[in-house]
Amino acid sequence: MLAEWLELLGNLGRAPATLDAYARGVSHFLAYCEVVGVAASTATLPDLAHYIRSLSEGAERIANASLHQRLSAIRLWYDHLIYQGLRSNNPLPRGHLSVARHISEHAGFSRGLVPRLVKLPSVPTDPQWERILAVAACDTVRNRLMLALGYYGALRRQELTSLRISDLDFAHRLVTLRAETTKSKRARIVAYSPQVAPMLTFHLHALARIDGRASPLFRSDSDRNRGAPLSIWSWSKIVARWANHAKVENFSTHSLRHLRLTHLARAGWRLHELSSYAGHADPKTTMVYLHIAGADLSQRMARSIGHIDARVGTCLFGPFHD
Numbered sequence: 001m002l003a004e005w006l007e008l009l010g011n012l013g014r015a016p017a018t019l020d021a022y023a024r025g026v027s028h029f030l031a032y033c034e035v036v037g038v039a040a041s042t043a044t045l046p047d048l049a050h051y052i053r054s055l056s057e058g059a060e061r062i063a064n065a066s067l068h069q070r071l072s073a074i075r076l077w078y079d080h081l082i083y084q085g086l087r088s089n090n091p092l093p094r095g096h097l098s099v100a101r102h103i104s105e106h107a108g109f110s111r112g113l114v115p116r117l118v119k120l121p122s123v124p125t126d127p128q129w130e131r132i133l134a135v136a137a138c139d140t141v142r143n144r145l146m147l148a149l150g151y152y153g154a155l156r157r158q159e160l161t162s163l164r165i166s167d168l169d170f171a172h173r174l175v176t177l178r179a180e181t182t183k184s185k186r187a188r189i190v191a192y193s194p195q196v197a198p199m200l201t202f203h204l205h206a207l208a209r210i211d212g213r214a215s216p217l218f219r220s221d222s223d224r225n226r227g228a229p230l231s232i233w234s235w236s237k238i239v240a241r242w243a244n245h246a247k248v249e250n251f252s253t254h255s256l257r258h259l260r261l262t263h264l265a266r267a268g269w270r271l272h273e274l275s276s277y278a279g280h281a282d283p284k285t286t287m288v289y290l291h292i293a294g295a296d297l298s299q300r301m302a303r304s305i306g307h308i309d310a311r312v313g314t315c316l317f318g319p320f321h322d
Contacts, residue, residue: 005080025073064117121258122250131246153190154260157232157253163217
């Protein structure tokens with residue numbers, strides 16, 4: 001049933017990375033059901049609750065975001081079973097923003113089973129970013145261009161690796177992201193720096209073959225699949241290698257997106273401008289990127305009400321003498 005469902009989603013145009021995540025999530029749940037002696041197709045809410053507990057405690061514990069991703073895959077799989085007539089209800093309730101919206105078969109779970117933790121994005125410090133750039137500067141032209149366009153455009157890895165030559169507007173230094181390559185399925189336009197233009201031209205001339213304007217911009221140079229579009233996994237490995245050499249932890253392909261949106265926010269871009277550039281359908285998603293780094297926060301506090309804070313501190317603790 002799992003293979004049939006994944007094939008159906010693939011035919012409907014789901015991205016390979018999405019299918020892979022769904023496959024891993026549901027496969028893990030099926031393996032759990034086999035171990036505990038529960039028929040996955042007839043599992044109940046208590047069975048799902050035990051599964052969730054196993055993922056929240058002990059050696060099997062996973063991050064909150066990973067847990068939600070896995071539960072989403074399982075929920076969609078059960079939706080498929082309902083569509084096939086193999087179940088009458090979904091044992092995994094959906095959460096709703098309003099408690100007024102009642103879930104008839106799961107009363108009391110209008111907000112979902114597991115709270116969703118919203119964390120600030122991991123953004124490298126300026127020295128860390130400089131180290132990443134220094135390491136990447138020694139890499140190939142292709143890889144350096146991918147970093148530049150990924151950063152300038154705040155691109156997700158799927159958006160970056162799916163770029164075609166025809167997506168580029170060389171005259172205005174713009175990149176069109178086709179709807180089918182974006183997470184929101186909405187096309188958008190981003191820009192890149194003039195410094196990229198000469199190297200981009202060099203890259204296009206250096207390509208071994210250019211199969212028309214629709215050919216991939218970034219291609220594999222391995223012997224196994226030379227000329228094929230570079231995969232998201234290969235791009236992730238490249239960035240991971242840079243981060244390892246630069247000794248920067250928690251830096252990934254998505255860090256470039258976090259960093260660009262943070263820099264644009266510091267430059268004074270408004271919420272709707274950032275939302276449009278990032279491709280967010282809901283501006284609330286963009287607000288996560290609008291966090292202020294600790295150093296910026298301290299400086300703003302000092303400039304705006306530093307004299308008031310100093311007076312409070314003096315009143316409480318008096319003048320400090322070392």
